[in-house]
Amino acid sequence: MQELWTQVDNYFGDLLVPEDEKLDAALLANEQAGLPPIDVTRLQGKFLEFLVRVSGARRILEIGALGGYSTIWLARALPEGGRVVTLEVDPHHARVARANLTNAGVLDRVDLTVGPALDTLPTLETNAAPFDLIFIDADKEGYPEYLHWALKLSHPGTVIVADNVVREGKVVEPGCNDPRVQGVRRFTELLAAEPRLSATVLQTVGIKGYDGFALAVVLY
Ligand code: SAH
Ligand code: DHB
Ligand code: MG
Numbered sequence: 001m002q003e004l005w006t007q008v009d010n011y012f013g014d015l016l017v018p019e020d021e022k023l024d025a026a027l028l029a030n031e032q033a034g035l036p037p038i039d040v041t042r043l044q045g046k047f048l049e050f051l052v053r054v055s056g057a058r059r060i061l062e063i064g065a066l067g068g069y070s071t072i073w074l075a076r077a078l079p080e081g082g083r084v085v086t087l088e089v090d091p092h093h094a095r096v097a098r099a100n101l102t103n104a105g106v107l108d109r110v111d112l113t114v115g116p117a118l119d120t121l122p123t124l125e126t127n128a129a130p131f132d133l134i135f136i137d138a139d140k141e142g143y144p145e146y147l148h149w150a151l152k153l154s155h156p157g158t159v160i161v162a163d164n165v166v167r168e169g170k171v172v173e174p175g176c177n178d179p180r181v182q183g184v185r186r187f188t189e190l191l192a193a194e195p196r197l198s199a200t201v202l203q204t205v206g207i208k209g210y211d212g213f214a215l216a217v218v219l220y
Helices: 002-016 021-032 042-055 069-077 091-103 117-127 140-152 167-172 179-193
Strands: 059-063 083-088 110-114 133-136 159-162 197-206 209-218
Touching (some): 002 042, 002 197, 002 209, 042 069, 059 069, 069 083, 083 091, 179 209
Parallel strands (some): 059 083, 059 133, 133 159
């Protein structure tokens, strides 16, 4: 099926997300710098843009910047005066991201913070919160704690999006003790148990294989 998913991804991608010099340059720079090719796809980037636009988000938090590909999508969708705070643990990734964001002309709308997210998230409570949209895309082991922080840094109406919750279906593999899968399961259990959240999961297929997004909104 992968070949078909890739063909279909390219079909819609070519129509709806035609070549974009800055985004393409970011992916090339990531590759040249040896970053893993685990950015969101172009159609998924456009989905992030869609979420920013329909939610009217002005303050966005991203956990896991990599080379800033998804950050560019989020930042471009912001209204005038909006900001993205993005957290990245790896200084090399962060350097590449800073260069990509500069080249894309969005660095003036982005705060790129380097360090383990669990160390930097508490500093946002007084400075930058609350956020209108929160994109969780860092280490999967950390997802349960990131959800905790996302709630802390949110307000009623905040949209919380988490990438990679399906992981080729590993999420339902019996006895799978991969800590990343366990992180995603625990995350979903917490979503389910939290009365302040209404949540769903959207399974996805495409160039990056079979995966999915968790989507939640803060009710009160
Ligand atoms: N959002 C990016 C992809 C992120 S990949 C995009 O779609 O373009 C995941 C990133 O999370 C990697 O760069 C990794 O270094 C970072 N990461 C992993 N653990 C982290 C942590 N504890 N705190 C912050 N970032 C972390
Ligand atoms: C991985 C991480 C991601 O955020 C992703 O979208 C795909 C893969 C990974 O760590 O393997
Ligand atoms: Mg991801």
